[in-house]
Amino acid sequence: xxxxxxxxxxxxxxxxxxxxxxxxxxxxxxxxxxxxxxxxxxxxxxxxxxxxxxxxxxxxxxxxxxxxxxxxxxxxxxxxxxxxxxxxxxxxxxxxxxxxxxxxxxxxxxxxxxxxxxxxxxxxxxxxxxxxxxxxxxxxxxxxxxxxxxxxxxxxxxxxxxxxxxxxxxxxxxxxxxxxxxxxxxxxxxxxxxxxxxxxxxxxxxxxxxxxxxxxxxxxxxxxxxxxxxxxxxxxxxxxxxxxxxxxxxxxxxxxxxxxxxxxxxxxxxxxxxxxxxxxxxxxxxxxxxxxxxxxxxxxxxxxxxxxxxxxxxxxxxxxxxxxxxxxxxxxxxxxxxxxxxxxxxxxxxxxxxxxxxxxxxxxxxxxxxxxxxxxxxxxxxxxxxxxxxxxxxxxxxxxxxxxxxxxxxxxxxxxxxxxxxxxxxxxxxxxxxxxxxxxxxxxxxxxxxxxxxxxxxxxxxxxxxxxxxxxxxxxxxxxxxxxxxxxxxxxxxxxxxxxxxxxxxxxxxxx
Numbered sequence: 001x002x003x004x005x006x007x008x009x010x011x012x013x014x015x016x017x018x019x020x021x022x023x024x025x026x027x028x029x030x031x032x033x034x035x036x037x038x039x040x041x042x043x044x045x046x047x048x049x050x051x052x053x054x055x056x057x058x059x060x061x062x063x064x065x066x067x068x069x070x071x072x073x074x075x076x077x078x079x080x081x082x083x084x085x086x087x088x089x090x091x092x093x094x095x096x097x098x099x100x101x102x103x104x105x106x107x108x109x110x111x112x113x114x115x116x117x118x119x120x121x122x123x124x125x126x127x128x129x130x131x132x133x134x135x136x137x138x139x140x141x142x143x144x145x146x147x148x149x150x151x152x153x154x155x156x157x158x159x160x161x162x163x164x165x166x167x168x169x170x171x172x173x174x175x176x177x178x179x180x181x182x183x184x185x186x187x188x189x190x191x192x193x194x195x196x197x198x199x200x201x202x203x204x205x206x207x208x209x210x211x212x213x214x215x216x217x218x219x220x221x222x223x224x225x226x227x228x229x230x231x232x233x234x235x236x237x238x239x240x241x242x243x244x245x246x247x248x249x250x251x252x253x254x255x256x257x258x259x260x261x262x263x264x265x266x267x268x269x270x271x272x273x274x275x276x277x278x279x280x281x282x283x284x285x286x287x288x289x290x291x292x293x294x295x296x297x298x299x300x301x302x303x304x305x306x307x308x309x310x311x312x313x314x315x316x317x318x319x320x321x322x323x324x325x326x327x328x329x330x331x332x333x334x335x336x337x338x339x340x341x342x343x344x345x346x347x348x349x350x351x352x353x354x355x356x357x358x359x360x361x362x363x364x365x366x367x368x369x370x371x372x373x374x375x376x377x378x379x380x381x382x383x384x385x386x387x388x389x390x391x392x393x394x395x396x397x398x399x400x401x402x403x404x405x406x407x408x409x410x411x412x413x414x415x416x417x418x419x420x421x422x423x424x425x426x427x428x429x430x431x432x433x434x435x436x437x438x439x440x441x442x443x444x445x446x447x448x449x450x451x452x453x454x455x456x457x458x459x460x461x462x463x464x465x466x467x468x469x470x471x472x473x474x475x476x477x478x479x480x481x482x483x484x485x486x487x488x489x490x491x492x493x494x495x496x497x498x499x500x501x502x503x504x505x506x507x508x509x510x511x512x
Contacts, residue, residue, distance in 0.1 A: 002055060004046065004222070005439025006039060007063040007229075007255050007432075011276030011318060011335045012409065013038035014435035015046045017057075023263075025051035026432040028409075030335050035066055035209070036216045043220040056224070059509055060217050061438040063229035066209050067202050068249045071299035074102060077201040078147045079109035081140035083169070084193065085116035085128065085152035085161050095151075095193060100300040107201045109145040112136030116161045117153035120494060122452050125153060128161045130168065137172035146173065149200040151181035151193035156449040177203035183244065184305045186448050187500075191295055191304035198301060199246045206245035210238050227475065227509065231308055233258040233288045233437065234444035234506060237475035247306065249298060252434055253280035254289045254308050259437030260405040261287040263427040269403040270392055270421075273433065274410030276318040277332040281391045282310045286484060290397075306446060311394050315387055317410035319351040323376050326383045343368050351413055354380045360412040381415070389419045396420065407433035442480075442506040445471030452496035459501055460488060467505040476507030 002024075006015045013031045017024040027049065029041035039062070046052060070076045082095035095111050096104045114136060116128035140148060148169050152161045159182035166178045179200040185192025214226050228241035229251040235241075241248065256273035260266075267287040273280045283290045292309040295302050314330020318337045321328050333340040333348055340346035342353045343364025349372075355361035357372035358381065396402055401422035406414040407430040416424050429436060445467040451459035468481050485504040 002057050003439045004043075004057055004060045004224070005435040005437070005441075006042060006060065007252055007434035007438050008035055008038060008065065009252060009275055009434065010065060011316075011337065013042045014432040015042035016429070016432050016435040016439055017046060017051050018436065018439040019051075023429045023436060025049040026429050026435065028432070035064065036212045039213065039216045040220060043216070043222070047220070057222055058224060059227055060222060060224045061227045061229055061235050061441055062213050063251045063255045063434065063438045064209070064248060065252055067205065067245045068298065070202060070205055071103070071198060071301075074106050074299075076205045077106050078204045079145050080107050080197055080200040081110045081136075081143075081145045081148040082108070082112070082193075082197060083133070083136055083148060083150045083165060084113045085150070085165060086189070087113050087115040087126070087129075089117075089125070090153055090189060093190060095197065098190060098302060099194070103299060103301065107197065110136070110140045110143055112139065116165075118155070118158045118161070120154055120157070122154075122157050122496070128164060130164075133165050133168045134172060137169045140169075141173040141176070146175060147177045147200045147203040148173070149179045149181065149193070149196040151189065151196055153189055154187070155180070155182040156185070156187055156192070157452075179203075184246065186304050187450070188304045191302050194301050195246060195303040195305040198298065198303065199244060202245040206242045210242045214238065227441075229255055229438045229441055230444065232291065232306055232444055232446070232504070233441065235438070235441040235475070235509065236443065240474045250308050250310060253282060253310055253312070255434040255437035255441070256280070256407055257282055257284050257289045257308075257437065258287065258441060259433030259435070260284070260407045260427065260430070262440050263407075263429060263433060263436060264405055264425050266403060266405065266425065269405050269425070270395055271405045271407065272388060272392070272411070272414055274406070274408040274413055275316045276337060276409060277314070277316040277334050278312050278330075279315040279388070279391065279408075279410070280310050280312045281395050282308055283395055283397065288484065309395075311391050313387065313391060315351070315384065315410070315413065317350070317352045317355070317413070321349045321351055321354060321380055323349070323380065326379050328380065328383055328387065351380075351384070351410065355412045381413075384413050385415050385418065388414055389421075392418065393420055406430065442508055443471055443474050443476035444504055444506045445469065445474060445476070446502070446504045448500070448502040450491065450494070450498055450500050452494065452498045454497065456488065456499065459499055460486060460503070463501040463503040464505065467503040471505045471507050475510055477510040478507070481505055481507040
């Protein structure tokens with residue numbers, strides 16, 4: 001299997017070739033504002049190494065921060081029609097009610113609430129008001145809105161009303177992109193609805209971005225299928241990723257965690273991925289990132305869907321440094337490191353300058369940072385050590401010392417000895433661990449819902465079957481599927497032997 005993995009970060013675009021289980025070549029290129037320019041540059045540099053050698057490539061995997069950046073920066077977002085199914089309940093807190101005002105102003109289109117939905121025990125709450133749904137769809141279409149999010153109360157228990165509403169909207173609005181909240185979220189109406197609204201707001205951007213990725217791959221002379229990395233450390237076929245772009249949120253950090261586990265051969269550890277602007281710290285179990293089990297805010301919006309459990313803070317190779325009093329980050333020169341940092345003739349003191357002056361890094365011109373004395377370097381590096389130690393302590397789930405995998409281009413900032421850490425492990429190609437994680441990623445299917453009127457064994461089997469079907473739909477080879485996580489929680493207050501079951505199933509990427 002020959003794969004190319006690409007990770008588009010805020011500072012660099014990394015590309016690697018994985019062949020027969022090893023890294024054949026790894027390159028870095030500056031990230032460009034249009035994203036695809038950096039990908040073309042990285043692929044050209046990878047080809048120039050000679051490692052690709054004209055042999056066919058089985059797949060190209062791309063990880064990108066493009067979609068989450070769009071939400072954070074309030075740009076390139078579509079106006080969304082929001083349909084909530086749940087009247088006469090749930091009317092007091094309408095869609096977008098808890099969004100930051102500036103983001104709601106960009107995204108909020110038409111809002112409609114209709115009767116329907118289900119009770120917590122699976123019984124129909126109210127009959128679905130199909131006439132009101134059609135009226136709402138026509139109003140949304142008349143306003144020129146072509147992206148709709150649908151959320152019904154307790155739809156993870158029974159998504160029937162959402163599915164029927166989606167069919168009605170598709171009939172009334174030609175070419176409409178519809179997101180059903182049951183495809184994304186968990187129990188919790190507002191948070192699940194918010195995830196669906198964000199996904200719908202990214203519909204147009206996802207279509208154009210994935211198409212641009214595919215064009216960049218074709219222009220580089222590759223005919224391999226395209227996959228987009230997901231935030232659970234796996235990938236999805238381009239069409240599926242285009243349908244659910246929010247699943248790519250935080251995929252860069254999970255790529256690095258998966259890559260760190262692969263390169264080190266250590267499946268259970270804490271990972272610190274130090275980039276040019278931020279450091280992401282998380283924990284891997286069995287080679288996959290631990291998931292957050294609580295509300296996660298994205299761009300100020302409360303959501304509850306699949307996200308990695310990470311702690312991120314402003315420390316990177318491009319971080320601004322103040323020597324007196326000592327301060328590092330959160331501001332960073334980012335991709336302007338090679339023009340703004342002291343070692344490259346710029347005027348800004350950065351963490352990389354400190355690393356160069358201390359002999360930890362061999363880039364730029366050391367003579368240009370020769371005025372940085374040893375005491376200043378030690379003070380800054382001690383401050384960095386404290387920042388990293390505190391972040392590891394926040395992520396750990398046990399009091400004992402843990403193994404820390406240090407990866408990323410800024411990993412030189414991680415000291416060899418750290419409080420609460422038994423061993424700091426550095427790996428070959430660790431500066432491109434994110435692209436390695438993308439290249440070796442498998443395909444996943446996940447189920448997190450409530451099952452009723454089934455025995456525990458039957459409910460788990462049903463969830464596993466559904467998770468496997470979703471993995472195959474996302475591009476997995478059925479012959480390689482394996483269940484890597486199963487969790488079931490009895491729900492005593494629901495009748496019918498109800499239990500919440502979460503299952504994750506992974507498999508290798510299907511062949512051509």
